[in-house]
Amino acid sequence: MATPPVSNPQQTGGAGPTAPPAQSTRLVIGSVAVLLLLASLDQTIVSTALPTIVADLGGLAHLSWVVTAYILASTIAAPLYGKLGDLYGRRRMVFVSVGLFLLGSTLCGLAQSMEFLIGARALQGLGGGGLFVLALSVIGDVIPPRDRGKIQGVFAGVFSLSSVMGPLLGGWFVDAFSWHWIFFINLPLGALAVAGFAAGFSATGKRTSHQIDWAGAIALTLALGSLTLVTSLGGQSIAWGSPTALGLIALCMASTVSFVVIERRAAEPILPMSLFTQNVFVFTSILGFITGAVLFGAITFLPLYLQIAKGITPTMSGLMLVPMTAGILIASTSAGQFMGRTGRYRILPTIGMGFILAGTLLLTRIDRETGVVTFGLSLAVLGMGLGCIFPVVTTAVQNAVPRAQLGTATAAGVMFRQIGGSLAVAVFGAMFAGRMADVLGDKAAELGGEIGPQIVETLPPALQDLVATSIVTAIHPIFWVTAVLALIGLGFSLLLREVPLHNRVVSKGE
Secondary structure, eight states, rough: OOOHHHHHHOHHSSSOOOOOOOHHHHHHHHHHHHHHHHHHHHHHHHGGGGHHHHHHOGGGGGGHHHHHHHHHHHHHHHHHHHHHHEEEEEEEEHHHHHHHHHHHHHHHHHOOHHHHHHHHHHHHHHHHHHHHHHHHHHHHHOOHHHHHHHHHHHHHHHHHHHHHHHHHHHHHHHHSSEEEEHHHHHHHHHHHHHHHHHHHSSSOOOOOOOOOOOOHHHHHHHHHHHHHHHHHHHHTBBBBTTTHHHHHHHHHHHHHHHHHHHHHSSSSOOOGGGGGGGGHHHHHHHHHHHHHHHHHHHHHHHHHHHHHHOOOOOHHHTTTTHHHHHHHHHHHHHHHHHHHHHSOOOOHHHHHHHHHHHHHHTTTOOTTTTTTHHHHHHHHHHHHHHHHHHHHHHHHHHHHHGGGGGGHHHHHHHHHHHHHHHOOOOHHHHHHHHHHHHGGGHHHHHHTTTOOOOOOOSSSSHHHHHHHHHHHHHHHHHHHHHHHHHHHHHHHHHHHHOOOOOOOOOOOOO
């Protein structure tokens, strides 16, 4: 098939050098995939180890911060790495992010107190947030847009697989070794991956002076930090109507307004407002937000249904989520191949949102009697929908924006997906808890605020049945809401403009 014409050289970065050797490209892709796997695993791998960590270090009151510190730091860091990669070269920033990630991992493994572990997790998150963005941006440096969908489809599978496998691996490390090895395992794998990356991804040698938008960085950090904190802790560690929660919401709104004002005037803005005038950037960001909400909503609450309403073990509950990962892998690979053959992508988000709508509607029908096959097929349909969209949102925006903004636009996409996931978990959590409380009524007091499998096993049979029923009743509204989100996303996907994917590699980052 002939290469689609490129009418605007600015969009595609202009003529660049010839593509790097295939062996070097494969080495870069493999190395980046391992780094992405490590960063995404560390969002979830500690969950099953938390009880053991608390028993060893104490600090039960600070338990949630072991997870929140990593997510908070990585969310804040992601857009900053995107801009810094555009300014100073992605090769250099990969070394910085990997260095911070591995240093944080080492300190986490050596932690002897809960406070020290939380601080180390924040440092680890500062590195991990960069790996998310840089992994996707580096692909824009070594792979032509037509072929990026195939690679980013694999990356989507890596990300979804890590979400399912993280808790399983965390439990295995605790049982077979100790919780310290959840963090120490990052060191040899990370060092090997960064060595491969350094060998395969060479610097350009260019040096350019730049002006850092420090005011914008501070405003964005405050906005994302307060948003992440209030969505992570609201309704759990802090009440939604408390002065702390209201203060965080006010800080988020004020910082966001300040950020927009600053970016309009900055010489080299972290997130140029001109991006929001581009059809592809706007609508891929919306689609990324919705898919983030759907993915994290499903992963967060389905294990509760499986372990409590269905009464299966944590390990089996993780395995029962595999059909969703399989659906993502199959669909994302197929979507990447379609983009490579045709240079087109616009139809894929529409198909994907259709699958998500069908999958979420199927999940509104699950109950205590739902069979393994029915449940697995419902998840596979949902995964197929997500897999159709994940490769498109990054590939399309990288193809449409100016070359100098490739990392910035990629980082923004990651940011919107993270925000979608954080907000979804917070809103769905409040819905879930409220619906459960309605069903349990006066019996809720007997649970003492806990609904873990170990607690439920100690309850009288009648109360166990009531708890299981409340879980099923509470999870249905979540999937009705995600179905509405999918319907909205379906409408937005029809508005997405198509910029044909070219097949040239633009110049690599320094």
